[in-house]
Amino acid sequence: MPYDAEDTRRRIFDAAAAEFAEHGLAGARVDRIATAARANKQAIYLYYGSKEKLFAAVLRAKLEEVRVSVSIDPDAVAESVGQMFDWYREHPELIRLLLWEALEVSDEPGDSEREWRDGFREKVGQLVDAGAVSVLPGDARIRATQDLLFTIMGLISWNFAVPRMCRLVLDEETDQAALARRRETVVEVARRLAAAPDVTAPPASAPDIAAPPASAARAPR
Numbered sequence: 001m002p003y004d005a006e007d008t009r010r011r012i013f014d015a016a017a018a019e020f021a022e023h024g025l026a027g028a029r030v031d032r033i034a035t036a037a038r039a040n041k042q043a044i045y046l047y048y049g050s051k052e053k054l055f056a057a058v059l060r061a062k063l064e065e066v067r068v069s070v071s072i073d074p075d076a077v078a079e080s081v082g083q084m085f086d087w088y089r090e091h092p093e094l095i096r097l098l099l100w101e102a103l104e105v106s107d108e109p110g111d112s113e114r115e116w117r118d119g120f121r122e123k124v125g126q127l128v129d130a131g132a133v134s135v136l137p138g139d140a141r142i143r144a145t146q147d148l149l150f151t152i153m154g155l156i157s158w159n160f161a162v163p164r165m166c167r168l169v170l171d172e173e174t175d176q177a178a179l180a181r182r183r184e185t186v187v188e189v190a191r192r193l194a195a196a197p198d199v200t201a202p203p204a205s206a207p208d209i210a211a212p213p214a215s216a217a218r219a220p221r
Contacts, residue, residue: 009047011037016044017058021093024100025055059101062094067119072127072149081190085156085183095160124149148193155186 015036019028030051034041048054069087072080088095127145159166159182163174172178 005047008037008039008043012039012044012047012054013058013061016054017062017093017097020055020058020100021096025052025104028055055101055105059097062091062097065091066094071123072152077194078187078191081152081156082183082187084153085159085186088156088160089179092160095157099161120146120149151193152186152190155189159186 012033015033016028019033019036023029028051030041030044033054034044037044044051044054048057066087069084072084124142124145127149128142159174159179166172166174170178
């Protein structure tokens with residue numbers, strides 16, 4: 001049977017995604033990836049260069065998956081958020097990879113970050129064009145819509161990022177019934193956020209705490 005380079009790359013990628021999600025960058029072992037991929041270690045270095053570059057390639061591909069998959073229809077917020085919740089539930093490795101990346105990898109912008117930013121800006125633009133946060137003008141409306149999208153993504157992902165915290169706070173194991181109930185909660189919260197644009201409006205300027213209150217200024221000596 002002839003050697004299939006693309007199939008080997010795919011097996012390495014899939015094995016690496018599972019290994020990095022479980023152990024992070026520092027804890028991952030190239031020999032375990034090679035064994036799981038039914039490939040030799042030399043193939044990993046040939047195709048990806050190093051363990052660090054392999055991790056970056058896996059994370060880049062997974063981020064592209066979420067960029068393409070995350071979509072909120074302003075005319076059907078509940079349905080869109082429910083679909084996003086289901087996507088994260090079906091791809092738990094993404095949350096773990098992002099957490100490991102935050103812990104172990106430099107926060108310096110990468111080569112692909114501009115493309116990802118542009119992708120999410122496009123999604124925000126679609127929401128704005130469809131009337132999201134319409135009570136706000138110009139840049140404030142764009143910023144509020146970005147905040148709305150990021151907040152909704154956080155509401156969803158937190159259900160899968162911290163299983164121990166879920167058990168402690170919710171006093172339950174995360175089974176299918178629990179996830180179904182949490183899904184309904186996230187959908188309802190998102191619906192209310194989208195229906196109450198003033199919630200996402202920028203806060204009023206904080207008072208000058210250095211200035212004495214008016215009553216103090218009028219107090220007798």
